Amino acid sequence: MRLAARPVGEVRPEDWEHATAPAEEPGEGRFAGRTRFISLDPAMRGWLDDRPSYLPPVGLGEVMRAGSVVEVTTSNHPDYRPGDHVVGTFGVQEHVVSDGKGALKIDVGLAPASTYLGALGMPGMTAYFGLLDVGALKEGETVVVSGAAGAVGSIVGQIAKVKGCRVVGIAGGAEKCALLTDELGFDAAIDYRAGDVKRALREQTPDGIDVYFDNVGGEILDAALTRLAMRARVVICGAISQYNNETPVSGPSNYLSLLVRRARMEGFVVFDYAKRYAEAAQEIAGWIGDGRLKVKEHVVKGTVDDFPETLQMLFRGENVGKLVLELS
Amino acid sequence: MRLAARPVGEVRPEDWEHATAPAEEPGEGRFAGRTRFISLDPAMRGWLDDRPSYLPPVGLGEVMRAGSVVEVTTSNHPDYRPGDHVVGTFGVQEHVVSDGKGALKIDVGLAPASTYLGALGMPGMTAYFGLLDVGALKEGETVVVSGAAGAVGSIVGQIAKVKGCRVVGIAGGAEKCALLTDELGFDAAIDYRAGDVKRALREQTPDGIDVYFDNVGGEILDAALTRLAMRARVVICGAISQYNNETPVSGPSNYLSLLVRRARMEGFVVFDYAKRYAEAAQEIAGWIGDGRLKVKEHVVKGTVDDFPETLQMLFRGENVGKLVLELS
Numbered sequence: 001m002r003l004a005a006r007p008v009g010e011v012r013p014e015d016w017e018h019a020t021a022p023a024e025e026p027g028e029g030r031f032a033g034r035t036r037f038i039s040l041d042p043a044m045r046g047w048l049d050d051r052p053s054y055l056p057p058v059g060l061g062e063v064m065r066a067g068s069v070v071e072v073t074t075s076n077h078p079d080y081r082p083g084d085h086v087v088g089t090f091g092v093q094e095h096v097v098s099d100g101k102g103a104l105k106i107d108v109g110l111a112p113a114s115t116y117l118g119a120l121g122m123p124g125m126t127a128y129f130g131l132l133d134v135g136a137l138k139e140g141e142t143v144v145v146s147g148a149a150g151a152v153g154s155i156v157g158q159i160a161k162v163k164g165c166r167v168v169g170i171a172g173g174a175e176k177c178a179l180l181t182d183e184l185g186f187d188a189a190i191d192y193r194a195g196d197v198k199r200a201l202r203e204q205t206p207d208g209i210d211v212y213f214d215n216v217g218g219e220i221l222d223a224a225l226t227r228l229a230m231r232a233r234v235v236i237c238g239a240i241s242q243y244n245n246e247t248p249v250s251g252p253s254n255y256l257s258l259l260v261r262r263a264r265m266e267g268f269v270v271f272d273y274a275k276r277y278a279e280a281a282q283e284i285a286g287w288i289g290d291g292r293l294k295v296k297e298h299v300v301k302g303t304v305d306d307f308p309e310t311l312q313m314l315f316r317g318e319n320v321g322k323l324v325l326e327l328s
Numbered sequence: 329m330r331l332a333a334r335p336v337g338e339v340r341p342e343d344w345e346h347a348t349a350p351a352e353e354p355g356e357g358r359f360a361g362r363t364r365f366i367s368l369d370p371a372m373r374g375w376l377d378d379r380p381s382y383l384p385p386v387g388l389g390e391v392m393r394a395g396s397v398v399e400v401t402t403s404n405h406p407d408y409r410p411g412d413h414v415v416g417t418f419g420v421q422e423h424v425v426s427d428g429k430g431a432l433k434i435d436v437g438l439a440p441a442s443t444y445l446g447a448l449g450m451p452g453m454t455a456y457f458g459l460l461d462v463g464a465l466k467e468g469e470t471v472v473v474s475g476a477a478g479a480v481g482s483i484v485g486q487i488a489k490v491k492g493c494r495v496v497g498i499a500g501g502a503e504k505c506a507l508l509t510d511e512l513g514f515d516a517a518i519d520y521r522a523g524d525v526k527r528a529l530r531e532q533t534p535d536g537i538d539v540y541f542d543n544v545g546g547e548i549l550d551a552a553l554t555r556l557a558m559r560a561r562v563v564i565c566g567a568i569s570q571y572n573n574e575t576p577v578s579g580p581s582n583y584l585s586l587l588v589r590r591a592r593m594e595g596f597v598v599f600d601y602a603k604r605y606a607e608a609a610q611e612i613a614g615w616i617g618d619g620r621l622k623v624k625e626h627v628v629k630g631t632v633d634d635f636p637e638t639l640q641m642l643f644r645g646e647n648v649g650k651l652v653l654e655l656s
Contacts, residue, residue, distance in 0.1 A: 054588050222579070236587050251550070251579030259564045259595030260382050267587030 001092040001304045003058050007048055009246040010315070015048075016064075016308045023095045031075035032097045035090065038304075038325040039067040039117040040311050041151070042215070045243040054269045063091040064307070067122060069106070069113045070096045080105070087116045092307050094327060111285065118151055118322030119288060119295045120281050126237060126270040127155035128280040132163075134268045135211040135235045139164040142205050144224055147215030149176035149296075151322035152237060154184060155284075156213045158293045161185050165211075168204045170197065170220055172317045179320060184294055198223040208261075211235065217242045218250055225254035234258075234265040244315055296321025301328050329420040329632045331386050335376055337574040338643070343376075344392075344636045351423045359403035360425045363418065366632075366653040367395035367445040368639050369479070370543070373571040382597045392420040392635070395450060397434070397441045408433070415444045420635050422655060439613065446479055446650030447616060447623045448609050454565060454598040455483035456608040460491075462596045463539040463563045467492040470533050472552055475543030477504035477624075479650035480565060482512060483612075484541050486621045489513050493539075496532045498525065498548055500645045507648060512622055525551040536589075539563065545570045546578055553582035562586075562593040572643055624649025629656050 004017040026032040047058050047065055058065050068091070072084040077100055080086065088103040090096045106116045118124065130152075131137050143160040147153040148169025157180065160167045168188045169180040177189035190200040197220055201209070208229030214221050217239025225234070242249045258265060273280070287293035298319040300310045310325050332345040354360040375386050375393055386393050396419070400412040405428055408414065416431040418424045434444045446452065458480075459465050471488040475481040476497025485508065488495045496516045497508040505517035518528040525548055529537070536557030542549050545567025553562070570577045586593060601608070615621035626647040628638045638653050 052588075217584075236584070238587070239584055242584075249581045249584060251581035251583050253577045253579035255579050255583070255593070256545075256564070256567055256570075256577060256595070258593060259566070259597065260380075262596055262600060264592050264594035265583070265586060266592035267584070268590055269587065272590060 001064050001307045002061055003048065003064055004060070006050055006060070010244045011045070011048065011308065011311065013308055018305055024097045026074055026076050026097050028076050030097055030099050031072050031077045031080040032095065033070040033072040033074075033086070035068050035070050035094055035096060035304075035327050036085070037069040037114045037117055038092055038307065038327065039121070040307075040314055040319075040323040040325060041067070041122070042238050042240045042243065042314050044311060045240075045315070054271070063093050065089060066092045066307075067117055068092075068096075069116060070098075070103075085113055087121065092304050094304055111288070114297055114299065114322070114324050114326070115288075115295055117324055118297055119155055119284055119293065122270060123151035123322055124155055124284050125273060125277055125280055127152050127159060128284060129270060129273045129276070130235050130237050130268055131156050131159055131211065131213060133273070134266050135213060135233045137163055137165065137211050140166075141210035142166045142168070142207055142229070143211045143213065144168045144170065144201065144205065144209045144227075145213040145215070146170040146220050146224070147238070147240060148180055148186070148189065149320050150215060151319075153213070153215055154180075154296050154321055155293065157186050158184055158287070159284075160211075162287055162292050166205075168201070170216075176320060179296070184296070192220055198226055201227045208232065213237060214239070216240050217252075221252050222254050225252055225257045228257050228261040228263045230261055230263075232261055232263040234263065236265060236267040240315065298323045299326050300324070301326045303327060329392050329635045330389055331376065331392055332388070334378055334388070338572045339373070339376065339636065339639065341636055346633055352425045354402055354404050354425050356404050358425055358427050359400050359405045359408040360423065361398040361400040361402075361414070363396050363398050363422055363424060363632075363655050364413070365397040365442045365445055366420055366635065366655065367449070368635075368642055368647075368651040368653060369395070369450070370566055370568045370571065370642050372639060373568075373643070382599070393417060394420045394635075395445055396420075396424075397444055398424045398426075398431075413441055415449065420632055422632055439616070442625055442627060442650070442652050442654070443616075443623055445652055446625055447483055447612055447621065450598060451479035451650055452483055452612050453601060453605055453608055455480045455487060456612060457598060457601045457604070458563050458565050458596055459484050459487055459539065459541060461601070462594050463541060463561045465491055465493065465539055468494075469538035470494045470496070470535055470557070471539045471541065472496045472498065472529065472533065472537045472555075473541040473543070474498040474548050474552070475566070475568060476508055476514070476517065477648050478543060479647075481541070481543055482508075482624050482649055483621065485514050486512055486615070487612075488539075490615055490620050494533075496529070498544075504648060507624070512624070520548055526554055529555045536560065541565060542567070544568050545580075549580050550582050553580055553585045556585050556589040556591045558589055558591075560589055560591040562591065564593060564595040568643065626651045627654050628652070629654045631655060 149171040180186040180189040218241035477499040508514040508517040546569035
């Protein structure tokens with residue numbers, strides 16, 4: 001699936017084109033494989049805009065950038081054998097040829113392949129380092145996370161529970177909220193579609209918010225800023241409410257509470273922690289193993305042609321947990 | 329000078345009332361004095377609003393809160409003698425009676441009395457701890473400060489020069505900008521009234537901004553956010569452009585550059601550093617002594633009746649350096 005046009009606002013079907021090419025044979029030092037799972041991430045929207053960011057934009061006519069799990073089918077590379085599964089940024093395509101750079105072999109006996117795109121992949125790493133490193137979480141603190149039923153948010157909240165914190169999740173709809181409290185162990189959930197988030201936060205965070213982990217931006221970020229405890233940390237992970245804006249991003253008008261509460265707001269990009277991924281994955285795998293962290297995945301089965309429509313689900317809030325496209 | 333009404337937007341003369349009371353005699357353990365200098369600070373605008381902040385609002389009918397230098401005239405307190413000068417939060421009034429709590433005796437032989445309201449007072453402490461502690465300034469970095477010709481900004485820039493940094497000041501008008509570069513040693517000055525601040529910042533900060541010290545908020549904060557270097561620190565000291573707003577504060581719509589640049593935005597309140605004031609004052613006094621830090625003061629001579637009009641000068645950008653009212 002190639003990017004055909006730069007979207008303005010919401011991504012439209014005509015911004016994509018499906019190109020077909022004969023499956024390439026892998027040369028010396030390369031392997032070929034077929035894609036099993038493709039990751040869908042809010043950050044993808046940003047990669048489509050032609051402006052400087054932490055990664056260059058996807059070029060017009062290029063295969064869409066995406067993380068995926070690939071099963072090796074043919075190999076002229078000493079480290080890979082047919083049947084091996086690898087995770088990497090292989091893009092939205094059915095057949096992949098790679099020299100193995102940036103590819104990581106995974107053990108699909110240890111965890112389902114898709115989990116390496118979720119709890120054991122980028123969303124898991126993002127939750128782990130964002131909360132513990134950038135957020136500098138301490139035991140007994142109050143944590144609020146937005147996009148709480150999403151890939152990152154659902155893990156943020158569960159890690160905070162492991163660390164002995166009070167955890168409040170903000171999500172859209174009663175179903176997602178029930179999942180947070182009934183299944184994932186959150187102390188409270190706030191349905192931002194059902195009413196006044198500011199008031200609900202006042203009720204649910206009597207001692208204020210020590211760490212606010214923001215995935216959404218906009219009005220919810222602004223509401224959280226009114227509830228900061230002294231020396232609070234606001235972790236800026238994303239702003240999905242703003243990504244399809246055709247007008248300028250709405251800035252947090254309550255940012256002066258950073259001054260009043262001696263608080264900080266900090267952004268991060270998970271790639272900076274690459275050297276510590278193994279450490280985080282091991283700890284997360286341990287929590288999954290002993291049942292303290294539940295993996296939520298939303299699997300759509302289809303072909304690469306279903307990528308555009310599946311991506312839109314993220315911006316409509318239709319997924320629960322990590323959204324992946326399983327190629328059949 | 330008492331607060332008569334809560335101002336909406338710009339403070340009007342009718343928001344104040346001048347009350348006269350017979351000069352009180354100091355009882356046991358108290359001293360009386362006459363006010364010599366009254367400090368005028370942007371933060372005062374916030375104290376007039378009836379909403380939670382880092383200090384309670386000034387009550388209706390109460391003497392306006394203000395830092396001042398008082399000369400002791402009569403004393404029944406063992407630590408104070410007639411002729412002593414003290415600095416403290418004595419309020420906008422001609423005659424003061426105090427038990428000495430929160431008062432600090434100053435040596436007007438060492439520095440002019442007014443300096444204890446500026447470079448050796450709250451603005452100096454604010455600049456010092458905001459830049460060095462919150463901003464975590466390192467030698468050789470690029471520092472940008474807004475409100476650069478003001479009480480805090482002028483000291484921020486000069487401390488950054490002492491620390492071997494490239495310093496760019498943003499101020500309103502050619503005269504202030506000339507002061508920054510010609511007299512205070514800034515490397516460059518940007519006149520925000522003269523043109524495109526974003527473009528000027530691009531030219532003057534080729535390696536990006538490592539520390540942005542913000543006194544003004546609004547569009548200038550937003551412009552600075554577009555130029556952050558990796559791991560930049562944005563120090564939120566104030567937002568004078570927003571204090572008279574009748575509409576909600578304008579939030580920084582470019583806040584997502586915190587994410588892209590792995591940067592942080594942090595607020596502070598100088599009172600938290602009270603235990604280290606002496607350390608900072610000593611170091612600043614040293615820099616004043618060896619000529620590396622020049623004290624800029626804007627002295628208005630008058631009576632307490634001139635307080636309202638003098639306060640407005642701050643919001644019109646009419647002062648250069650620390651604004652004080654000298655009572656005659």
